[in-house]
Amino acid sequence: MRAADRSSATTIAATQLWIVGAGPAGLALAEACVARGVRVSVLAPDPRAAWRPNYAMWLDDATSLGVEPYLAHRWPGTTARFAAGPRPLDRGYALLDDRRWQLESLARIERAGGSIVAGTLAAIDHDDEGVQLDCDDGQRLRGQLVVDATGHGSRFVALEAGPAPAYQVAWGEQWAVEKELELDRATFMDWSSTGAAESDESLPPTFCYALPLARDRLFAEETVLAARLDHAPASYFPALRRRLDRRLELQGVGRIGEPLELERCVIPMGAALPRADQRTLAFGGAASMVHPATGYLLTTVLRRRARVADAIATELGHWVSPGGPSRRIWQAIWTPAEVRAWRLYSFGLEIICALDRAALDRFFAEFFELPDHCWRGFVSGTAPTPELMATMLRYFASVPAPIRARLGSALFGREGLRMLRGFGGLQRS
Structure with missing residues (x-):
C-alpha cells in the first residue's frame, strides 16, 4: 500500500482490532475483547438490524455459557419421535431473546470504549503496519488485526480444498392454536411420516422441530437435517411449507388465522475449514464453526470467545509487527x-x-x-x-x-x- 493511501485512512479511537460483522459471533467476540482492554471497532452494513433467525440451545449449555439471563423460553425436557415411538430426552431446551441480548451487547461494547461503525466492507489490505479496510462508501479504516465474522461464504477468508458443503434447510411458522399445549417439553426431532404424498415432493428426508411458546402458541419447523442438494436451497421452501402444513393437520393442530411469524433457514453443513496461513482471521460461520452433523453454531462461538479474546489481547499487548500474531491466534480459534x-x-x-x-x-x-x-x-x-x-x-x-x-x-x-x-x-x- 502506498504511504499516501495509508495517510488517508481513518483511525477510529486508535482501533487495534476490527471485527467485521455484527451477528452473534461478532458481538460475542467484540464484547470479550473489550473486556480485556482491546480497542475494538465493529463494522457492519446495519449493525443494529435485528437478527433474522431464532437462536436456541440446550438449557445446560445456556447456563454454563452465561446466557441464561437472556432466555425467552425454557423447557425442562425434550422429546424425539421415531417409527418405534417417542423417546423422552432428559435434557432441557431453551430459546434466546436474541434481540435483547443483541442490544445489550452493543451497549456494553460501547460503554467499554468500543466503536460500532456502519459500512460495507469491499476489500482488506494487509501491510507492514497492520491492516486497512476499504468500504463501499469510500471509508478507509486502519487497525492492527481484523476478524471476519460475517458468516458463511465470506470472500475474505481462504478455505481448505474439499467438497462443497451439504445444507440444512428449514421452513418454520409460528401459529396461534386452538388446542391447549403442554409447556414442559420441546420436540427436538419428529421423524414420523406425513403420508404417501412425501414421495411426490422431491425433498430429502425431513423432521419436524417444535417449540410450544405458550398454551396457545406454537412454533414448528420442517427441517432437512443435512443433504447434498440438486437445486438452490431456497427452492425447497415451498415443498417444506406444504409438508409442515400436512404434518400439523395430521397431528390435529388447529391453527387460528395466519402465521404470526415465518422463518426460513439455510445453513451450510461441513464447510471446509479455514487455512491457518492467512492474516485475515475468522470467527463463527466465517471460520466454519457450524457443527457438521447438527447445524448448531452459537454454543461453539460462546465456548471459544474467551480464549480467542485472550489470544488477541496477548498478541496486541506484545505487538512488534503483523507477521506472526495471526498465525498464533488461529491456534486459539481452532485447536488441533x-x-x-x-x-x-x-x-x-x-x-x-x-x-x-x-x-x-x-x-x-x-x-x-x-x-x-x-x-x-x-x-x-x-x-x-x-x-x-x-x-x-x-x-x-x-x-x-x-x-x-x-x-x-x-x-x-x-x-x-x-x-x-x-x-x-x-x-x-
Missing part, C-alpha cells in the same frame, strides 16, 4: 483437538447425507439409546476426540447390520481417508 473432532463430525455428516428417511429414523432412534453423556457430548460438540471416537465405536457396535455396513463402507472409503488426512490440524501452504 477441535480440528480432529470436526473431521469426525464431518464423517458423520457424510453418513447422514447418504441415508433415506427410514434409515435416518433408525439411525437416530439407536443414537438416542446411547448413554446420555455420549449423545449429549456429540450434539453439543463438547466431547474430546477420544470420547467422541469411543461413542462412534459404541454406536457402530449397536446398530442394525445395514447401518453398520454403510458406516464401514464410508470409514474405509474416501470419506474415511479424508478424515484421517486432516487429523493434524488446520492446513497451511
